[in-house]
Amino acid sequence: MIRPALDWQPRAASKAYSDIRYDFAEGIARIVINRPERRNAFRPETVAQLIDATHQAQFDPEVGVIVLCGAGHEAFCSGGDQTVRGDDGGYHDEAGMPHLNVLDLQMQIRRCPKPVVAMVAGYAIGGGHVLHLVCDLTIAADNARFGQTGPRVGSFDAGLGAGLMARTIGMKRAKEIWLLCRQYDAAAALAMGLVNIVVPLPEVEEETVRWCRDMLRLSPMALRMIKAGFNADTDGLAGIQELAGNATGLFYMTEEGQEGRNAWLEKRPPDFSKYRRRP
Numbered sequence: 001m002i003r004p005a006l007d008w009q010p011r012a013a014s015k016a017y018s019d020i021r022y023d024f025a026e027g028i029a030r031i032v033i034n035r036p037e038r039r040n041a042f043r044p045e046t047v048a049q050l051i052d053a054t055h056q057a058q059f060d061p062e063v064g065v066i067v068l069c070g071a072g073h074e075a076f077c078s079g080g081d082q083t084v085r086g087d088d089g090g091y092h093d094e095a096g097m098p099h100l101n102v103l104d105l106q107m108q109i110r111r112c113p114k115p116v117v118a119m120v121a122g123y124a125i126g127g128g129h130v131l132h133l134v135c136d137l138t139i140a141a142d143n144a145r146f147g148q149t150g151p152r153v154g155s156f157d158a159g160l161g162a163g164l165m166a167r168t169i170g171m172k173r174a175k176e177i178w179l180l181c182r183q184y185d186a187a188a189a190l191a192m193g194l195v196n197i198v199v200p201l202p203e204v205e206e207e208t209v210r211w212c213r214d215m216l217r218l219s220p221m222a223l224r225m226i227k228a229g230f231n232a233d234t235d236g237l238a239g240i241q242e243l244a245g246n247a248t249g250l251f252y253m254t255e256e257g258q259e260g261r262n263a264w265l266e267k268r269p270p271d272f273s274k275y276r277r278r279p
């Protein structure tokens with residue numbers, strides 16, 4: 001069993017969630033995929049709730065770090081719920097509409113300016129494996145097992161699931177994972193750089209909280225900028241936009257930036273003469 005490390009308190013939004021839990025403690029938001037009877041497979045409603053909770057955490061000034069995990073110790077997430085996968089291009093919600101909304105969640109995690117940590121106990125498989133991959137850090141329990149199943153179950157994630165994996169662990173390894181659909185234990189995942197650390201299962205939450213506390217002591221702006229920087233090239237112009245948006249936000253905080261706005265509001269020409277042209 002996993003030893004609890006904090007006194008997690010449900011956040012208000014949690015009441016509206018059927019498939020996830022959303023808790024908070026000490027500056028950390030914890031988002032839990034709560035479908036253990038399906039090894040935490042996600043259906044469209046699960047993903048919609050994950051997107052909502054991630055949004056809540058991003059905009060909550062008390063939150064500095066977000067932890068994503070699965071309920072129980074048998075699975076982080078086993079990917080898309082195959083029982084609701086339709087024949088018309090996606091996973092069906094309760095109204096019968098097909099979705100691949102986990103792709104939106106993947107991008108949201110990458111664009112979120114706060115660090116997102118995957119805490120993986122048990123299986124991280126298929127789309128669940130890609131979910132831990134898109135998180136900034138992965139703390140794995142020693143019972144964790146990783147792998148893709150797409151080519152076996154008739155699917156593939158040729159986006160971040162392929163490209164980001166290759167950038168994370170190298171092209172040959174990434175191709176091996178996708179082309180053979182094998183499973184890898186926690187030690188193998190650590191050896192190939194797929195996770196940051198492996199700890200005994202009971203300690204996985206304590207270790208995750210330790211890493212979160214370390215980040216909570218650091219500059220939020222520096223973490224925000226470096227995360228955007230890491231993602232910029234992989235995410236192309238959208239990644240550069242994220243980095244550039246942060247730079248614009250910083251510029252707005254300077255006197256030089258404010259002089260342009262003030263001059264316009266005061267209907268006078270801007271005077272930038274006192275601002276140095278830096279080498």
Ligand code: S0N
Nearest residue numbers: 037038039041078079080081082123126127149155156157
């Ligand atoms: C995770 C595994 C290895 C666990 O094995 P274990 O411990 O032996 O448990 P089981 O007895 O197999 O499972 C327990 C119960 O949970 C149900 N269940 C498990 N996984 C799923 C699932 N993914 N969907 C629905 N139900 C699941 C079992 O059925 C069982 O319930 P009962 O007892 O009632 O039968 C093992 O369970 C396993 O291999 N699971 C399947 C893993 C898998 O293939 N996942 C899907 C992979 N594909 C995706 O995730 C696609 C993601 C996606 O949306 C996407 C994204 C981008 C681009 C494309 C796609 C796309 O759609 O392809």
